[in-house]
Amino acid sequence: MSSRAVAADAAPSSVLPGLALATAGAIAFSGKAIIVKLAYRHGVDAVTLIMFRMLFALPLFVALAWWAGRGKPPLARRDWMAIAGLGFSGYYLASFLDFAGLAYVTASFERLVLYLNPTIVLLLGWVLFGRRATARQLIAMAVSYSGVLLVFGHELHFAGPDVVLGAALVFGSALSYAVYLVYSGEEVKRLGSMRLTGLATSVACVLCIVQFLVLRPVSVALTVAPEVIWLSVLNATLCTFAPVLMIMMAIERIGSTLTAQTGMLGPMSTILMGVWLLGEPFTVWVAAGTVLVLAGVWLLARWR
Secondary structure (H helix, E strand, C coil), X not given: CCHHHHHHHHHHHHHHHHHHHHHHHHHHHHHHHHHHHHHHCCCCCHHHHHHHHHHHHHHHHHHHHHHHCCCCCCCCHHHHHHHHHHHHHHHHHHHHHHHHHCCCCCHHHHHHHHCCHHHHHHHHHHHHHCCCCCHHHHHHHHXXXXXXXXXXXXXXXXXXXXHXXXXXXXXXXXXXXXXXXXXXXHXXXXXXXXXXXXXXXXXXXXXXXXXXXHHCCHHHHHCXXXXXHHHHHHHHHHHHHHHHHHHHHHHHHHHHHHHHHXXXXXXXXXXXXXXXXXXXXXXXXXXHHHHHHHHHHHHHHHCC
């Protein structure tokens, strides 16, 4: 057997660990909305719930930042300022708006709106840097947004006007995270993705904890249902820290393009878990909207 044939046979198996990590990361990330919706059933509000999530996640991300920064030069003042800004936009504000929006919309709709992120990044590139979108990219965006509008119309019909507020909050979350993606490129090159993620998320964790201490009496945290605590631990570990590591490791093994394509499993897994664990309806409108959103993002990646 030639060496070329041996390499061809070995290539698929060498990709499998990376694909497995990317798949597990996408599914774990998608579970966040399910856990938040389950926690809301116990009477907790968004400010308290996100505080618990970030409180349990903080030690993990501090450890990640320390581990990724071993042997690296100390941070300059401009790095700390950039980290503070990125942590505020990409993890604090985006997370809080997302948690707040989930009080009004289904987990399925939330995931579809967040999956518009690549299209928002494209729009920000046009608005902020004058990068023109091609006709194909505009078509891809139109396909994705038509899918979200389809599901939004369905939710508005059955759930009432609160859906408008929920959709605005979740879209604000997607916009805030897109700002993080647009401006994080230079810091990723300087610090590395893992170190930046650990530091920026640690900043966000502290901001969420301080927000709770300013807006709520400490006694509120002592009176939440035990289920909220355990769900928050699960959210901080399985649906926040673990998928970050899995996605980073997947990118190292199979590249960002294939990892991003595997991320299309996220909306589907959220919808399935929403139906299974939350009893959310799965209608032809939700199915059609999901297909359109995924198709639009796939076309955007293909026509980039």
